[in-house]
Amino acid sequence: MAGPVIAVTDSVFPTLDPAKAALARLNPTYRMAKSASADDILAVARDADALLITYAKITREIIGQLTKCKAIGRFGLGVDNIDLPAAKEKGIAVNYVPDYCIREVSDHTMALLLSLIRKVPLSNKLVQAGRWEMPAVVPIRRIEGTVLGLVGFGHIPRLVAPKAQTFRIKVIAYDPFAKAELFKAANVESVDFDTLLQRSDYVSVHAPLMAQTRGMMNADAFAKMKKGAYVVNTARGPLIDEPALIAALDAGQVGGAGLDVVATEPLAKDSPLLGRDNVIVSPHTAFYSIEALEELQSKCASDVARVLSGEKAVYPISA
Template identity: 40%
Template sequence: MKPKVVITDSVSADLSIELAMLDGHADVIYGQGKAPEELQELLRDADAVLNCYTRLSEDMVNGMQKCKIIARSGIGVDTVPVGLATQKGIKVTNVPDYCIDEVADHTLALMLALRRGIDQGATQARQGLWNLKGLTPIHRNAGCKLGLIGFGNIAQAVAKRARTFKFEIIVYDPFLSADAARAHEVKQVALEELLSQADVLSLHVPLNEHTQHMIGDAALRQIKPGAIVINTARGGLIDTKALLKALDEGRIAGAALDVLEQEPPQDLQAISRTRNLMLTPHAAFYSVESEEELRTKSVAEIVRVLNGEEPKYWVNKKA
């Protein structure tokens, strides 16, 4: 009898890659659109789970009787109760090295679009207004400070790109060594210093209990007046209500968000009308190539574990 793999959902409705890779290794059940109680029943006797956007509840994981691996199709693992999975001896994997170029490019594109007033200018032109009136004051990029919160693979790629535009790079990352900071030619600062000095603030940290709403009302009041905020990481890093208030009050010059606390938000139209706010629909990760890489690497982890091998990207290695 073949092992059972449950795909809770996927980044693509086309499962050709997943089915081809699992052919001969397992029977595949697709759980997209199932009610939570139905999905929980499917997961009960699963040998492996491929998970993308669906949040796996503790009840779902507790009910898993023989699961060996939960493979997350993504970088973050905030859809999985990792601690509980570890207790049950379930391996949790992710794909930490895909879409680095895509997210870095998207981050820089949002940054430049805001700083150059491109979104506002394009909107005005469509309205028949051919002048600079109404545009956010535009300043040159050379010499401006880009503040990166977190300095993992994506942030490093952003820094490399931003340096060509002559940004000065400052970084807050408590896990970054002084030697690594020197090697990447960035200046390490405390969070409070970064907030008060950065002309552009860009978030690049995982979402967890320590980073939830790390940019809330208190942090926004510390941010340098006239600065802009970019988030291509996780929506929950920013208190959306506090950010919208800061924009409405003119305490920050603009914000560009690819991720939100709730996706899609119930009040998308109202939020999108906020002045100096740019939104993209959680698209920073995407290219044809990155999607294929994500799907291939996440399924490969399941194949390895079902074959008795160790996974390559093992998040909770103590399991």
């Protein structure tokens, strides 16, 4: 007996074998879209039973033309590329994987932060150019006793906290939705946003991208920070107002930035963020490890299989 039809809108993976293994019990048929354009998605998804998506935009217009879809599985942490209200109206279950790369992203956050503080990329650049000069990289502050402010206190920042505390960094966090017991258990002080900006030597952004958080790190926020404080972003590029960050870097108000995400990816070759010794940019790789991608595919596809089998998803999300 033929199983369900699974439409894959887009994929960045070398293979979808982990996802297919998780769906194997349903004996599905797969259709891969030629591109992530609306027309190409609909060509394979219009009468599909489920969608597996990565970065493709699943708009209200696309959802409105899905005739049999029961589940949309997102290979990722966020769901800002899916029109959730439209999916809910159509009775389509949406699932994601909120915990698949939390170890990797928290590690990458610390890697960017420590590299900024200790000026590792600049030191390497100088040595590679034949310059063995300590004066060229001073001053460098002692890490112990400094303050890290976490914007958001979800899965990832809750793993960043103990890693930072290992270096005897004081950790504070702003998250109006996190429960008091989470802060207490992590030995992290809960503060409001302005207090976090004013007290932190380093600000690491971990908020979800929503209308109210887009551009939250703006000129006003940078002005409230300690002069010379560092900013790290491993969450979503648009959380930071990039022109405001560039202006703050130029003025010396922000001492440096470690960015794994930017407002528009890939970063433009003429971006003012490039060519700065106090800015580190990695190409949206914080999530990556071989193990993380296998976990991501397996968890996402397993939930799609559950929904198609009439079971409850482990990681459902609703509008």
